[in-house]
Amino acid sequence: MDSQHPDVLIIGAGVAGLAAAADLSRAGVRVRVIEARDRIGGRIFTAHPPDLDIAMELGAEFVHGRSPDTFDLIESNQLLAARISGQPWCSNRAGIARCNFWERIEKVLDSMQKASPSQSFQQFLDSLHDPEITAEDKRAACKYVRGFHAAHPHEISVESLLEGIKAEESIDGDSQFRLPQGYDRIVSALKQKCVPAHANFDLNTEVQSIAWRSGFVQLSANVAGRQISYSAPRLLITLPLGLLKNTEIPKSVRLNPPLDCKADAFSKLRVGDVIRVSILFRTRFWAEMKAEGRTLSNMTFLFSEDEVFPTWWTVHPLEAPVLTAWAPADAAERLSHLHDHEICEQAIQAAARVLHRPLEFCREQMVTAYTHNWQADPYSLGAYSYVAEGGNEVQRELAAPLAQTLFFAGEATNFAGHSGTVHGAIASGYRAAAEILKSM
Numbered sequence: 001m002d003s004q005h006p007d008v009l010i011i012g013a014g015v016a017g018l019a020a021a022a023d024l025s026r027a028g029v030r031v032r033v034i035e036a037r038d039r040i041g042g043r044i045f046t047a048h049p050p051d052l053d054i055a056m057e058l059g060a061e062f063v064h065g066r067s068p069d070t071f072d073l074i075e076s077n078q079l080l081a082a083r084i085s086g087q088p089w090c091s092n093r094a095g096i097a098r099c100n101f102w103e104r105i106e107k108v109l110d111s112m113q114k115a116s117p118s119q120s121f122q123q124f125l126d127s128l129h130d131p132e133i134t135a136e137d138k139r140a141a142c143k144y145v146r147g148f149h150a151a152h153p154h155e156i157s158v159e160s161l162l163e164g165i166k167a168e169e170s171i172d173g174d175s176q177f178r179l180p181q182g183y184d185r186i187v188s189a190l191k192q193k194c195v196p197a198h199a200n201f202d203l204n205t206e207v208q209s210i211a212w213r214s215g216f217v218q219l220s221a222n223v224a225g226r227q228i229s230y231s232a233p234r235l236l237i238t239l240p241l242g243l244l245k246n247t248e249i250p251k252s253v254r255l256n257p258p259l260d261c262k263a264d265a266f267s268k269l270r271v272g273d274v275i276r277v278s279i280l281f282r283t284r285f286w287a288e289m290k291a292e293g294r295t296l297s298n299m300t301f302l303f304s305e306d307e308v309f310p311t312w313w314t315v316h317p318l319e320a321p322v323l324t325a326w327a328p329a330d331a332a333e334r335l336s337h338l339h340d341h342e343i344c345e346q347a348i349q350a351a352a353r354v355l356h357r358p359l360e361f362c363r364e365q366m367v368t369a370y371t372h373n374w375q376a377d378p379y380s381l382g383a384y385s386y387v388a389e390g391g392n393e394v395q396r397e398l399a400a401p402l403a404q405t406l407f408f409a410g411e412a413t414n415f416a417g418h419s420g421t422v423h424g425a426i427a428s429g430y431r432a433a434a435e436i437l438k439s440m
Helices: 015-026 068-076 101-114 121-127 135-148 158-170 184-193 241-245 260-268 329-335 340-355 359-365 394-399 422-439
Strands: 008-011 031-034 062-064 087-092 095-098 176-178 199-202 206-213 216-223 226-232 234-237 254-256 269-272 275-281 299-304 311-313 322-327 366-371 384-387 406-408
Touching: 008 015, 008 216, 008 226, 015 031, 015 184, 015 199, 015 422, 031 226, 062 068, 062 422, 068 184, 068 422, 087 101, 101 135, 101 158, 121 135, 121 158, 135 329, 158 384, 216 234, 234 422, 241 260, 241 269, 260 269, 260 394, 269 394, 275 329, 275 340, 299 340, 322 329, 322 340, 340 359, 340 366, 359 366, 394 422, 406 422
Parallel strands: 008 031, 008 234, 031 199, 087 299, 206 254, 234 406
Antiparallel strands: 062 176, 087 095, 206 216, 216 226, 269 384, 275 322, 275 366, 299 311, 311 322
């Protein structure tokens, strides 16, 4: 049985684990990063079609705001960050028209400042009696919560939404960017920050169990049917929340002793479901379509009442013939039981509905479609986290080290209002590295 004895073991080579490995290895700490997948990056998963000038994202796509945790990497590696600009449109049964979707949402969210922090978002809406806020405004706000936060309105905490809004304001959260070269460039940039002499990476390595006591951790892992043991004085766990919460599934990691002290945090944190399909077409045919006397050439988002894929977006101001379909929480739960080709078929049918074009035309225009079912992914079991009603401080509880031996990072442990984001995950890795260095 092989054995590895670094100063720190890290489970997970997503951006949280990579950020921690970078800081620790640069401080002279020997780290070994163990990853079950055959790649690094976690829920950043980028495809590079040979005949397309931009990358296709199967996971994270948007850079939210100007967080130093992402923009320092973007600028130091001379990456292109294309700011999203253009016109949102709405599709209804009558056709496509301009809409004030974001204005409706902001009106509701602004009134949330007066809500009780202990409420769920749905409880807040039910208690909201403002003559200036209509039922349609409330429906738009629910769509936003289901889509942007991958959350159920009756579960997500008002306080967490308020904290998220405050955190976004601190980083110019209204500005959104995408990385045409691919989000995996951020992953590569973090890996390059690791000092090779002090950082090792083991891919295709499934950790099955963790035995630990104060000052000592031993892992048992499977590599192509062969058992390998690792030991170290400290362990950083960056597993997605879905894996930490579900300890009875085949790919779960068993801890001995278990994380009973984190049970309250697990009970009040939820894993959001999302399905996205990016469709590559032969042409940007929507750019020639007209609504209210204008072309849709500068369309950014297209919002609709579609029950399967209500939200769509382009890559404008880039001109690639790509549309992305987004299924929020409840729709994603239904879709996640389908095979990928069935999900893509649902997407092209929805495209015909929301664009008001014949289905056969959309099929003829489609070159290929890209999707990844994060709910069915055994190393993810969901998209990203959110805080349920009554979950004050649970992210901080989840992040808290145990016996200066077990440490925790990942977007679900970000207690600064940036959970569910790439920059939040990176920041949690840096935070955990600082905690580990302090413990040493």
